[in-house]
Amino acid sequence: MRIPKSVEAVIVEFEKLPGIGPKTAERLTYHLLNAPKEYAAQLASAVVDLKEKTTICETCFNITEVNPCEICSAEGRDKSAIMIVEEPLDVSALEKSRAYRGLYHILGGCIAPLQGIGPEHLRIKELLNRLKKGAIKEIILATNPSVEGESTAMYLQKLISPLGIKITRIARGLPVGADLEYADEVTLSRAIEGRMEY
Amino acid sequence: MRIPKSVEAVIVEFEKLPGIGPKTAERLTYHLLNAPKEYAAQLASAVVDLKEKTTICETCFNITEVNPCEICSAEGRDKSAIMIVEEPLDVSALEKSRAYRGLYHILGGCIAPLQGIGPEHLRIKELLNRLKKGAIKEIILATNPSVEGESTAMYLQKLISPLGIKITRIARGLPVGADLEYADEVTLSRAIEGRMEY
Numbered sequence: 001m002r003i004p005k006s007v008e009a010v011i012v013e014f015e016k017l018p019g020i021g022p023k024t025a026e027r028l029t030y031h032l033l034n035a036p037k038e039y040a041a042q043l044a045s046a047v048v049d050l051k052e053k054t055t056i057c058e059t060c061f062n063i064t065e066v067n068p069c070e071i072c073s074a075e076g077r078d079k080s081a082i083m084i085v086e087e088p089l090d091v092s093a094l095e096k097s098r099a100y101r102g103l104y105h106i107l108g109g110c111i112a113p114l115q116g117i118g119p120e121h122l123r124i125k126e127l128l129n130r131l132k133k134g135a136i137k138e139i140i141l142a143t144n145p146s147v148e149g150e151s152t153a154m155y156l157q158k159l160i161s162p163l164g165i166k167i168t169r170i171a172r173g174l175p176v177g178a179d180l181e182y183a184d185e186v187t188l189s190r191a192i193e194g195r196m197e198y
Numbered sequence: 199m200r201i202p203k204s205v206e207a208v209i210v211e212f213e214k215l216p217g218i219g220p221k222t223a224e225r226l227t228y229h230l231l232n233a234p235k236e237y238a239a240q241l242a243s244a245v246v247d248l249k250e251k252t253t254i255c256e257t258c259f260n261i262t263e264v265n266p267c268e269i270c271s272a273e274g275r276d277k278s279a280i281m282i283v284e285e286p287l288d289v290s291a292l293e294k295s296r297a298y299r300g301l302y303h304i305l306g307g308c309i310a311p312l313q314g315i316g317p318e319h320l321r322i323k324e325l326l327n328r329l330k331k332g333a334i335k336e337i338i339l340a341t342n343p344s345v346e347g348e349s350t351a352m353y354l355q356k357l358i359s360p361l362g363i364k365i366t367r368i369a370r371g372l373p374v375g376a377d378l379e380y381a382d383e384v385t386l387s388r389a390i391e392g393r394m395e396y
Contacts, residue, residue: 003290004251005251006250010244012244013237017230031215032248047230048242050238054202064202088228092224
């Protein structure tokens with residue numbers, strides 16, 4: 001095997017990314033070889049900037065370039081609601097929906113005993129500190145509708161309810177555009193339980 | 199949508215890679231955010247090196263750091279055989295098999311009239327110049343077993359045969375580990391046509 005060292009090096013680095021196997025890493029690398037030199041330079045500098053310019057918001061723990069983050073410090077947002085999510089990627093997805101104008105709190109995962117992740121590994125203490133300041137009127141639990149996400153939501157509900165704050169959970173039901181016929185029974189039962197007046 | 203600019207920049211660059219959609223680009227970027235800083239630096243410098251250190255071999259047109267490339271200048275290789283392939287990635291795959299010890303010639307694609315790629319866009323003139331030097335005794339056509347690859351092989355066969363050089367084509371048949379039952383009819387008919395004494 002006589003791949004030039006500098007080609008091999010990029011393949012090795014790409015392979016470390018999630019979901020990128022040896023074949024895809026090779027394909028991406030050879031694509032870069034054929035791409036204009038400017039593109040490779042842009043990719044490289046963007047990756048370096050990513051690590052140098054970003055930090056974690058000390059209030060909501062989202063990824064940010066300014067501290068507190070743009071969402072926490074925004075004028076127009078509702079500062080009486082906190083939506084609790086697992087990961088920064090969830091914030092990015094929720095913001096795209098434009099359906100929510102409050103604040104966020106990123107847990108940094110969910111309670112998963114099988115992977116050894118307990119409540120002490122998540123940013124729950126920091127959440128309680130935020131709630132103690134008193135300005136929060138609603139907590140929206142937006143952990144994933146998975147087994148771990150549901151039990152994390154339940155754990156937080158028990159923990160927060162003594163504080164007398166309104167707690168809601170994002171709706172689980174049929175995704176828009178889905179076919180009722182092909183929906184699984186758990187989703188269907190959630191959709192029926194969560195029905196609203198029409 | 200309030201994604202930090204430096205995060206958005208990496209997502210945009212990743213999205214330009216083949217087979218990477220917006221969701222995957224986001225996932226890769228957030229993976230980088232969580233990865234150690236050294237990894238991002240390594241990836242960035244490997245990508246820059248890739249473009250700065252590599253060039254195209256002036257003999258076989260493979261990607262290389264030295265010119266002529268390591269294969270063309272290797273002592274132990276059979277300099278009387280040239281295997282003709284479409285892309286540098288093909289060389290990398292063939293070298294892994296360790297079944298061939300001759301030289302290569304990279305066409306830079308295959309004849310594809312629908313995409314406007316004619317013989318004049320490939321490195322066929324350069325191939326003929328190599329053959330005119332007289333040292334070559336066998337040409338192995340290793341273009342892909344696709345419609346375009348086959349017609350490119352046929353075109354080259356017609357072009358080279360007047361030179362009196364032995365021309366072979368890599369075998370098409372059942373891939374090792376495959377199930378005869380699920381093979382398509384074209385592959386099966388090729389496997390039967392190409393049968394060898396046992």
